[in-house]
Amino acid sequence: MASKTYEQFIAYNQEARLLHGIQSLLDWDQETYMPKRGADTRARHLSLVAGLMHERRSSDELGNMIATLEKEAPEDPVEAADLRVARRDFDRAVKLPTDLVKRIAEAQSRGKTAWIEARAESDFSKFAPHLQTLMDLRREMADKLGWTTEPYDALMDEYEPGAKAAEVQAVFDALRPELVALVQATQDAPRQPDLSILKRSCPVELQKTFNEQIARAIGFDFDAGRIDISVHPFCTETSMNDVRLTTRYDEHYMPMSLFGIMHEAGHGMYEQGLPSERFGSPACASVSLGIHESQSRLWENQVGRSRPFWERFYGDLQKTFTSLADVSLDDWYFAINNVRPSLIRVEADEVTYGLHIMLRFDLERQMMQGKLAVADVPQAWNDAMQSGLGVTPPNDREGCLQDVHWSLGIFGYFPTYQLGNIFAAQFFDKARQDLGNLDDQIRRGEFAPLLGWLRENIHVHGRRFDSNELVERVTGNKVSHEPYVAALNAKFKPLYGLA
């Protein structure tokens, strides 16, 4: 039976969670519906809420409750997990002055507005001063939080608790030659997909309908969520009962919204899978961004880009988009799994994707260490694209202005995307072992067993285990990039007719 202090502690945390939900709605609205001139006030709304949240998260009142509960040492594992993560969050929060938190929130909102304009006009100079401000603020934040090896560690810790840049570097160093080799092999292969079929006209209104059908089929709950349009696709939520996905549409490139929605629905189903009765408890949240991304990539790639999935849905797709009537399932399946160095991360294939991440990881670490000046970012980006992927962006819109993250001063987030791919491969292998013939289930459009497995093994635990612990607990193995590499080779080599 929970103590009185524990109950008060939960109620207190719920208020912070409510404020966080309000912040999410303000953000969501800014990117979807807010009229242009609302931007200035919105920055002030966000700064105000960030300040209120931070005051609550770093208050003596909370510190005292945590200390009291630590003395009580709850035996219940869920309560113990609440206490453990609350201690971690509190110790982090008290290091940050409210004023800094509010300045960051305001700079983020203004940065995002400037980025949208700069991106639309492909004019980095309009965004540069905001990036400088955000970098300076994040560097100040890293120093307040404290770091040993490099400031980047302090920032990454917010997104992937416990991760260190040097360790991530080691994983990426091991992965890079594997990816480069596979990219090279596919580019040299005699068998190549016909990508023109992906550019056939697919009316936007029909894309919307089809995407909703797919999202519903895999288990996204529209009574507790919705889909809108934004410049940069994202998933946010005000609670597990109100989860918002966004995407963007191109009549002449339908896979962008289709796989975008499967990706965001993967995030969304993780949020919808958190236990509603524990809303606002400290441990009732996602483990880390890496684990979050494992959910989105699993649904987007392991499910959405699999042959069994299209054995079920390709007929529906052809019925919806008559321009694909003469395209065979095999040609479609090959086209959506084409490997090709390209400019845009969110549209990159499964193999080159990691190389996009490594580029960003390198550049933002250099920025944070003062080794790369803001003014030099476009050139450094283009150079790194050329050396890493063999392509050079024709403009900044398709280069260093493509992602939203830096407009929010978010540094240390990108590597979690690649960690997500690695976790996803490990989880999917284990699900396949546990669920019997998973391919058959997918072929029949039965996603409840897989979603149920994810709910039970991952979602329901919230932050009870950290990411390494969770992977080990669920799969019986330590985190490793090997299953990921094995899965890529097993899928792409046969597709490209390689040994």
Next chain:
Amino acid sequence: MASKTYEQFIAYNQEARLLHGIQSLLDWDQETYMPKRGADTRARHLSLVAGLMHERRSSDELGNMIATLEKEAPEDPVEAADLRVARRDFDRAVKLPTDLVKRIAEAQSRGKTAWIEARAESDFSKFAPHLQTLMDLRREMADKLGWTTEPYDALMDEYEPGAKAAEVQAVFDALRPELVALVQATQDAPRQPDLSILKRSCPVELQKTFNEQIARAIGFDFDAGRIDISVHPFCTETSMNDVRLTTRYDEHYMPMSLFGIMHEAGHGMYEQGLPSERFGSPACASVSLGIHESQSRLWENQVGRSRPFWERFYGDLQKTFTSLADVSLDDWYFAINNVRPSLIRVEADEVTYGLHIMLRFDLERQMMQGKLAVADVPQAWNDAMQSGLGVTPPNDREGCLQDVHWSLGIFGYFPTYQLGNIFAAQFFDKARQDLGNLDDQIRRGEFAPLLGWLRENIHVHGRRFDSNELVERVTGNKVSHEPYVAALNAKFKPLYGLA
């Protein structure tokens, strides 16, 4: 030059204004896009924000700033107005415990959700317990605020500062026989409009486009606003730079959305006309709901239902809605100005509209005095409709469940609608005198002079003058229902071929 305390006082008020904007967005989202299961958390968001706002509005810190400024006695009339309205708001706020304010906010959000469901199913019993709770809470609020003659006065004071139920009753008593006589005369007239033309098919997508064109033409700024869909049309704003209108569409009754948007745009242009540089100052807000309604009714009726307006736009309308190709301007003009007792207030004509208001005013006063029980509301409504308008609702959806107000526990708001009609007539007469040939301007689609006149005479002052003072200052006359009655007779008698 403003004192240091005055500057702090403004900054303090800006924070409360930002919270109010956040509240508006939470409300707007609840009525437009929020998924169904988000309702419970949303009620808690709104309660939390209401509590934070109320704490700021009733704090000792604010009380001390106001007292200090009163001693300084600022000479600047704008500063003096800020101080005057801040004192009024503060004295009112300190009477209300934060807990009551939070309970009301939560009950409102839940009440609205229940009302939407009850209305959809036309089942009053689903809404009744919420109405009871809201009534009880408002009665408690009235008692805390204090009242002399009846509790209704304390509530109405929030919407129309200084108004008293007995005085409103006197105005309505004088007005009722005039309206009844005109209704009777039009119903008995041999010349009658062909209303079937209003029901011709007009595709919803085209309605959206046409409405936006009209809203833009009269001066609504879409860089600082937008239009969405909701069950009950409304206008809300997070600042003068972010004003949200909503409407609802019926393919077979296009005037609903068209005049709905002109109405809401009238509200919206008032908000957009408040001085941006004074955002968050206490007097930088609308005077009262009556004055607000005068702006919406002026654009909806005096402009939007005038013959000169349609001399300019009827060709465009016919081009957009081909189903109207064979309808003459005269027939259209007569049809949109038909007088006919009907069930739904927001679709009522200019003449019967006041009778709908009087009914609501009577019923809610009785409820507040404990003379009418919640369970008896549907019957009392239907009886009053029959005796006042000669029609009986076939169900509660078209009866006592039609309006959103009671779902928010808003009592004392309805009479301001009729005051708005009265103010609008006085303002429009004066604008006509000042602007020269206003009809010609409207006929040419030139709305800038009229909007400029409203900006300069009404919008820019915010709350500097109360409603009676403002009417007198602008028109040179005291508030009177006579210009309103005169305008109705001058318009409708010739239309119906009456002497």
